[in-house]
Amino acid sequence: MAKIWMDGRLVDWDAAQVHVLTHTLHYGLGTFEGIRAYETHDGRTAIFRLREHVRRLFDSAKICTIPMPYTQDQIVDACIETVRANGLSSCYLRPLVFLGDGAMGLGAINPTRVSIAVWKWGAYLGEEGLAKGIRAKVSSFTRPGINMLMSKGKVSGHYVNSVLAKREVIAAGYQEAIMLDAQGRVSEATGENVWLVRDGVVATAPYGGSILGGITRDTLLTILRDDLGLEVQERDITRDELWIADEVFMCGTAAEVTPVREIDDRQIGAGARGPLTKKVQDRYFEVVRGVRPPVAEWLTYV
Ligand code: PMP
Structure with a gap:
């Protein structure tokens, strides 16, 4: 089964679930990235501008005042690990940083959660x-x-x-x-x-x-x-x-x-x-x- 990286480890696709009282689901303060990996001309797989995307994810988290529980290097490694675990030669990567469940209300300070999903995605506009x-x-x-x-x-x-x-x-x-x-x-x-x-x-x-x-x-x-x-x-x-x-x-x-x-x-x-x-x-x-x-x-x- 396909794997999703969630809060520090790979879990089965179907197990990557959240509670309905997830803060970001209600109020929208969260951040994500969209990254692509391509099959290269020599038959390998390369993630394109991964470091710049991870940097922007951290910039976005800073703009949102969301504390990041990982370093940029850890998220870079997690992205690589997730692509590898799913055995895809080319794919789209979707890291997501969100505030988890716990308290409700705009001022609630809930733990930061991070997921990375990858999937095959063809031409976005056809x-x-x-x-x-x-x-x-x-x-x-x-x-x-x-x-x-x-x-x-x-x-x-x-x-x-x-x-x-x-x-x-x-x-x-x-x-x-x-x-x-x-x-x-x-x-x-x-x-x-x-x-x-x-x-x-x-x-x-x-x-x-x-x-x-x-x-x-x-x-x-x-x-x-x-x-x-x-x-x-x-x-x-x-x-x-x-x-x-x-x-x-x-x-x-x-x-x-x-x-x-x-x-x-x-x-x-x-x-x-x-x-x-x-x-x-x-x-x-x-x-x-x-x-x-x-x-x-x-x-x-x-
Ligand atoms: N503008 C908006 C609003 C977007 O969501 C995106 C996609 N991330 C872009 C521009 C293009 O950004 P990038 O080239 O980094 O994917």
Whole structure:
């Protein structure tokens, strides 16, 4: 049976249970990560940017004032152990840090609990999305401002906003929602950072805004600037700039590099995966599979 790492040891998948009075289940103060392991070009398995994801998990816990009962090294080792125990050559990893049961009420101080589950997960926005691009819509839900929800933390409760946005656009027949911040600037999608290309120049929203500091975003900054030699701007972007871009794509651990062929019923560029998007996507898949990674430490072999 598949195994889940829970509070320091591997347990059977079905035994990884919590009580209904788990604090985080009620109030949302908890944090998680999404990480991928890939089968590399030489037939091994490597977890991509594991240390950076674990660091962000600890940053998120700090933002949430949740004490971590483990060191970063222990969580890194636990992730490796969990992938190994499940014998998966490629998978998605979901570490979760949450406040357990005990007392109720917002101020309760319950023990921190940590779990790590892994599973096979294909293309998050679909294989067809990767190849041809997805249809996206700007959500009617605003991304909370920088002092409303702490955007640098990957905090469970923050995802209410994202899930509402996602459900809204799926019900309307689109695949992903793009959210604007309180000033109407493009912030990010529900689980991805957003990029546009116009006249060969690439732009994405700045780190200091209402966005999660995506680790894929950081990987792409390196690929775009150092490997492809392109000009990349981290700057404010308006909704209509997306409509008139030559290419738009999204990136995230789950969604990898996904082209966007339509936004708000307007065709983007040629209405297909753009040539630059394809270059970035191809190079991203090379890097995660261990082909000439710009930084060797980005891959943790299992
Ligand atoms: N923004 C949000 C809101 C996300 O949930 C994610 C997924 N973690 C991202 C951006 C992309 O981050 P990363 O590249 O680190 O997966």
